[in-house]
Each structure stands twice: as structure tokens, then as C-alpha cells.
Amino acid sequence: MNNDISAPQVETDVLTAMRRPGLAWLTGLGLAGLLFAGGLALWAYQIMHGMGVAGITHPVGWGVYITDFVFWVGIAHSGTLISAVLFIFRARFRTSFNRAAEAMTIFALMVAGLFPLIHLGRVWRFYYLFPYPNQRQLWVNFRSPLIWDVFAVSTYFLVSLVFFYVGLMPDLAIAARHRSGRAGKLYRILSLGWTGNLRQWRHYGRLYMFLAAFATPLVASVHSIVSWDFAVSIIPGWHTTIFAPYFVAGAIFSGTAMVLTLVIPMRRVLNLQEHIPIDHIEAIAKILLLTSLIVGFSYVIEHGMAFYGENLFEMEQFRFRALGHYSLLFWIMIVCNAVLPLLLFIRRLRRSLAFLFVLSLLVNVGMWLERFVIVVCSLARDFDPYNWGNYLPSPVECGITLGSFGLFFAAFLVFVKTFPVLSITELKER
Amino acid sequence: MPRQLYFDTPDAFLEELRAQLNAGIPRRRLRARLPFHLHEAEELLIGRPSRLRYFALGGGLAGFGGGFLLAMLTSVDWPIVTGGKPIVSVPPFLLIGYLLTILIGSLSCFAGFLWLSRLPDPGPLVSDDPFDPRFVLTINDEEAS
Amino acid sequence: MTSMVLNKSGIYALLVISALLIGLTEFGLSGKPGSLLLTLLFWSCIAQGCIALAAACELVNARWIASLRRELLSLYPLLLLLPLLFLFLWPQLDLYPWTDHPTLWLNRPFFMLRNLAILLAVFLAGRHLAKRSLDGQTTGPAAVIYLLLFVTSQTLAAFDWVMSLVWPWISTLLGAYFFTEALYAAAATSGLLMVLYFQGKTRDTSLAVGNHLRDIGLLMFGFSVLWTGLFFAQFLLLWYGNLPEEVGYILDIISNSPGRELAWLFPFALFLAPFILLLAAPVKQNRHIIAGVSCTVLGGLFIERLCLVMPTVPLHAGALLFYNLLLIAVVLLMLHSSMHVSASAD
DSSP states (O other), X not given: OOOOOOOOHHHHHHHHTTSSOOHHHHHHHHHHHHHHHHHXXXXXXXXXXXXXXXXXXXXXXXXXXXHHHHHHHHHHHHHHIIIIIHHXXXXXXXXXXXXXXXXXXXXHHHHHHHHHHHHHSSGGGGGGGSOOOOTTOOXXXXXXXXXXXHHXXXXXXXXXXXXXXXXXXXXXXXXHHHOOHHHHHHHHHHTTSOOOBHHHHHHHHHHHHHHHHHHHHHHHHHHHHHHHHHHTSOOTTXXXXXXXXXXXXXXXXXXXXXXXXXXXXXXXXXXOTTTSOHHHHHHHHHHHHHHHHHHHHHHHHHXXXXXXXXXXXHHHHHHHHHHSTTHHHHHHHHIIIIIGGGXXXXXXXXXXXXXXXXXXXXXXXXXXXXXXXXXXXXXHSOSXXXXXXXXXXXXXXXXXXXXXXXXXXXXXXXXXXXXXXXOHHHHHHO | OOEEEEESSHHHHHHHHHHHHHTTOOGGGEEEEOSSOOHHHHHHHTOSOOTHHHHHHHHHHHHHXXXXXXXXXXXXXXXXXXXXXXSSOHHHHHHHHHHHHHHHHHHHHHHHHHHXXXXXXXXXXXXXXOOOSSEEEEEOOTTTO | OTTOOOOHHHHHHHXXXXXXXXXXXXXXXXXXXXXXXXXXXXXXXXXXXXXXHHHHHHHHTOSGGGGTHHHHXXXXXXXXXXXXXXXXXXXXXXGSGGXXXXXXXXXXXXXXXXXXXXXXXXXXXXXXXXXXXXXXXXXXXXXXXXXXXXXXXXXXXXXXXXXXXXXXXXXXXXXXXXXHHHHHHHHHHHHHIIIXXXXXXXOOOOHHHHHHHHHHHHHHHHHHHHHHHHHHHHHHHHHHHOOHHHHHHHHHHHTSTTXXXXXXXXXXXXXXXXXXXXXXXXXXXXHHHHHHHHHHHHHHHHHXXXXXXXXXXXXXXXXXXXXXXXXXXXXXXXXXXXXHHHHHXX
16 A cells, blocks of 8 residues: 655654653753652651641741742643644744643643642642542532632643643654554554544544633633632732732743743754744744733732832832842842843844743743742731741752752653654644 | 545645546545645535534533532532632632633543544554555545445 | 815814813813713723734734724824823812822822823824834834833723722722723724724625634634633632722622613623624624624723723713714714825825
């Protein structure tokens, strides 16, 4: 029948990237694995000795773990933005990033999902969070934002996973053709026997559109719900209506930065310069600029409004953020998130990979600090001076945070060598 | 004996497809395999939209109703007042309904896709029939179809 | 009527005359001060939004704008009407509770100055953008500048014009909510233009225009969801916090008729109607449904603004009707002359 299939250039280019892990890859994986192992060991230590080994205590009961949770959920967002929202807007440049960004979404959500469990203390009781008929005859409290989180994050994870897998199906079938032996067989099975006949394609096309349509409001709602963990309370600095869009913009901002952090080295190491053109990276940089402007806008509004209303507690909270115990972190956050990205108005810098890489790292630092400032400052200074107190993360908390980065990067490195990092099918369409 | 024609570009493939249809070959005798989706081919060979939208709509509605009812009925089953809010607090329950709209809607879409496109398909696994990078047009004989 | 094509100076003269007419009515006849504020709120949203939507579409190279760019951009002189009308607000500032105890931010001179300045800046930026775009020059920087000023202006409108009516009531999202609504209003206006004006005039029923119609339908659908998100984000937090200083204002709106009924009406017009009507794919190509949805959305926006100012501002229904009919006539006349205006810009 069809013996002499000559593979198109795109296929070989992308699939070569999956071959022969080099020394750099192994070193990277080793380092990330070590970090992750360290984090796991510290978590085990915390489970054995109790939450006392973490720095969180009265009055700052939410510290680095919640910061990490918000941070990682935020990282996940740009993956969905790039794969679903840009698909609906028919933006061509998404094909350069969507696969890597979707994988990033899944790994970031896996990491994020761990933090509420770590924060829980008695992690073996985590299933209490799900509504299921039980002998205790109890139900979860659906009026609590923490339960919304359970629903939001698990919905987000499942939908992203389906979206990722559906996008991967034709590419798995392509990978199967290029591999012989057991690996080929495995890819073939994972592709569910995809042959690309018209019946498959026409339903596939609709499915992809529907999934994009379902995932698009999810981009806006998951981080909104995370923001309501804070905002439905009446703590000064948390109880403010702008939180939802502000968190969403921040999430896309940090996630886009993380895409750049991952894709710029990936493009170079895997020789994909031809398939990820600099114009597309510039388009991503523009998203970074736009979201940075929204975040900056929110900072101005948040602080301005605290003084506009002349509410004593709000004013004190925002004075404390800028000038109090954590003011250094606050100003680093302002510079990294709202000032430095303004340089992206300069076209030359938008197209400079070195600048973008450094900026993306700084933005991630800034966005992590933003969450820390929001979470900790409001708890450290609420209404009653008798209830004030500063918080310092303990080494266990810092170690677990580093471990989460280890898990994320290890997972991404494994992904790079297991699945096609670009959507071959969509590149052909392009 | 079915004939198979191979093409490297979508244009050549569509041209041939149109030529075959104009020559009076009925749609049911033509089979196409594509490396990526071509809407034109779908219009030429099938001509009616995919039924997947019913799965999206059904799943979405079921998710919304189910989510809202889940929150409402469990709250009624264990009526404890928290935060001074009513037992059936509509705004947060709408949120649960909304999230499950998306979850059940996407999952039912995926299930509907598998059903409609007859996947997973063990045939190609057994017969070692790969996903061709070219456009393939198969013209079946009259009796075979 | 076909002969009534105005050139640019004619349009500016028309705008000044309408502003004077509104001013005269406001001070001579109506006696109640609120109608002007509501008219300003509604029309600033449409005028600034239309240019902003055109600017945003030029930045992202959206295709549907191709058939409407000229008409949307030709509305830019309307931006001049806003500072003119705003001037008439000067004697009416007693509407605002903070005039009794001015603060650093809320005091008469600064209030007037910053709002006039931003409205003028928006007009100049809009004019610059429209001229460049109609001349076929690159519009990137001009569009960015306009959008930045637009966002600032709508935010100020939300905080200064509306929120300070009920000082110290605060919703930090109101600014972003307002500029999203302005874009939503622009999408609805585009829908109307597309159906009533563009297609009717050129008799163009080609596939491209059909696709553009669908894109506008999709845009309105998207905005209906986004609007709901922003509305819900504010509603949920006020409902949850249940603080007397926050819910008091809302209770003022919804506890008396007609606010009680109207407050149900605008979420229906801005969310449910567009969402359900535009859900199915073929509907988005139907001219009449697009036109109907556009009218519903614009009506919903007007009712929403009405609800926001109703508890604190006395309104004169006749004056309100007169201002809005006058402005609708002005806009129609401007659109009618749009070919002429852009030709003189070439």
C-alpha cells in the first residue's frame, strides 16, 4: 500500500528534539529532581513534626504555602490563554507556544494543587473537601470560597488535561510512525488509533472549538475564585472588588513570563528557531506588556482608593505595605511588575531574547512577591493593634517552595523528551 | 478494487476531489484521509455540521443544573448557618453551577467526540495502519460501498 | 434629507449648537440638575468606546473592523461634545456630598480641572488617531495613546462622576467596569451600524460582510459574559461583606420602585438576552437579531447608568428624553456625513 512515506520537514524537526537527551538535559533533570526530593523530605518532616515547623502562626496564618498556591495557579493561566483564547481570536502566533504552554498549565496546576494539602497539616484528611455521602452525614460548606477553590482548581485541571490530550492526539499518531518497537506501539495506543480520516477530523475540529470555548471563561474565573479566598473577607487590603480582574491579569502576566522563561532556552537547545520565529515571541512580549499595564493600573487604583475613601484601616494597611516591615518586598514588586516591563514599549527590546529572558525571570520574582505582600501584609496588620505581628518564613517553608520549582521543572524536562513540543499538525496547517 | 490517490498539498487534493464529484462519483464511494482538517473537504463530502454541539449543550445544561442542585440539596440536607448567610445562598451556588457547566460540558464533549468518531479504534493498531502525512483519496468500487 | 451632508466645520458647529441647546434646557427649563449627568455618562461611554474599539481592533488587526472603520472613526468629533457638556456641570456640583467637606482629591477646582483636561486629551488623541487612520498612515502609537487616555478617562468617570455621588462608598472595580462597558456599548453600536447603516446603504450582502456580522455577534456574546463576570465580582463581594457602608447605597437603589424593577432589567438586557440569543451559530449572521440585541444592550446600559445615579440625583424625564433624542439625531447626521468628513481628511 503506502510504503514510501517521506516525512515532511516539520515532523523530523520537531521529533528530533525528542531524541538523545544531552548532558545539559540530564544535569537539569538531576538538579530539579534533587530540589524536588529535598522538598518532599521537608514535607515528610513537617507531617511528622506538625505545622509548628512552618513559620505560619497567629496572626499570620497564611504564609508562603498560600503564596505558592496562588503563584502556581497563576502560572497555569497563560497556558489556557495561549491555547484557548488565542485560538478563538484566531491569532496565528499561538502555534509556536501552545503545546509547551498547555503542558506548563498542567504541571503548574499539579504543583499548585499540592500546596493546600501541604498547608492542611493533616494531609490524610484532604478528602473531607469533596462532597460525597459519608457516615458522618456531613456535607461541605458551599458558601466557603475554599470549597469553590476545590471545584475551580479540579475543573481547571481536568479541562486542561483533556484540552492538552486532544491537541496531542494527531501528533501522537505522527510520533508513532517515526518510532519503531515498543515506543511506537505505545504512542499508537495513546493516539487511540488515529488515522486522520474525515469523520475523525470533522468532529475533532468541532471538539477543539468547543473545548476552547469552555476553557476561555475558565481563564477568567479560576483566578477570580482564588482572589475571592481573600476578598470575601472584610480584612483591609483584601476586601476590594477589583481583586478578581486584578488577579486574573496578574496570573496571565506571570504565566506569560513563565512561558518566555521556558520557551526561550527550549527554542535554542532544541534548534527550533525556524518554527518559533522572533515575531511570535514579540507577540507574547506584547501580551506581557498589556498585562503589566493592567497590573500597574490595579496597583494605582488599589492604593488610590484606600486614601480616597479616608477609611482609617485601609489607609493604614496601604501605608504599611509601602513603608512598613515588608516595604523592601513591596518596592521590588512595583519595579519588577509595573516599571521594568514598560521597557517593552521599545520595539528593539521586545525582540531581544536576552532581555526578554531576564525580564521574565524578574517578573516571576515580582509576581511571587506580589502574592506574598498581599497575603501576609493584610494579616500582619488588621483592625486591632493587639492582633498585629510580623511573619518570617521558616527554612522548611522555603525548602518546600524550592522543591515545588524542582517538581515543575523536572516535569517540564520530562515532557520535552516525551511529547512533541510543538503542535506538528498545526504547524503544517500554518 | 479501490483506487488510492496521494497528494502533497491541500490544493491538489481538493482539485481532484472536486473533479471526482463533478465526474458523478457519489460521495459514499469516496473516502478521505487528511494530515490536518480541511473545512472544504468536509463541505464537499459530508455537508452537514457535526452533531457534537448537542453534547456541548446537554453537558453544559446538566452541569449547571447538577452543580446548583448539588450545592442546594446538600445545604438543605445539613442546614447549618455559616457567615450569617441563608441556607440556600444563590450567588455562591451559581458559582458551583457555573464551574460544573464547564467541567461536565467539556467532558461530555470529549466523550461525544470519541463516540461520534468511533475512537478508540483498535483496527489501525492491529493492522499497523499509520497516520499518513499525505492527503489520501480512496475511491471505492460500487459494490464495496 | 440626502442633501444634508455636513463638512467638518459644519459638524463642529452642530455640536456646539447642541451643547448650547442642552445647556439652555438644563438651566432654563428643567430645573432639576441630574439629566445632564446621566446624558454625559451614557454618551461618554458610547463616544469614547467607539473610537476605543476601533483603536483596539487596529492594534490586533481584527478583520471585521474593515467594513466599519470609517464610520466608527468618523464619530470622533463627538468627543468634543463631552468637555463642552461637562462645563455645564460646574454650577451643579452641589449634587456631590463632598462639596461640603472637600478633600485633597475631591474639591471643586481640581475635580473640574482634571476631568476637563482628560476629556480634552481624549478628544485630541481621538482626532489624531482618526486622521492618521483615515489617511492610511500607521496607527500603532496613536492607538496606544488613545487607549491609555480612554482607560484613564472612563476610570475617572466612574470614580469622579458616579462613585463620588455616594462618597465614601467604594467599589475599586468600577473604573474597569466602566471602560469594559464602554467597549461593550461600542460593540453594540457597531452591530447597529453594520445592520442599519452599512448594509442598508451599500446593499452589500457579500460573504465578507456576513462574516463581519458574525464577528460582531461573537464580540457582543463575549462582552456579555465578561460584563457578567465584572458585575458578579462586585455583587458577590458586597453581598458577602455585608458592610453597612457598602450595601447601604445598593439598598437605596433596589428598595424603591422603579429602581427595584430596573435593577432586574439591566442584568437581563446586558447578560441573559445577548447570551441566550447569540448562543447558536446561525443566529449571529441574522441582521435582525443582531440589531435587536444591539438595541437591548444599549438600552440595558442606559438603565444601568440610570440605576446608579437614581438614588442621589433628581431627574427631569422630559429633559432626559430631549437630550438623548437630540444626540441620536446628531450621531445619525454625523454618520450620514462620514464619507464627506473622511474625504476632506485625505
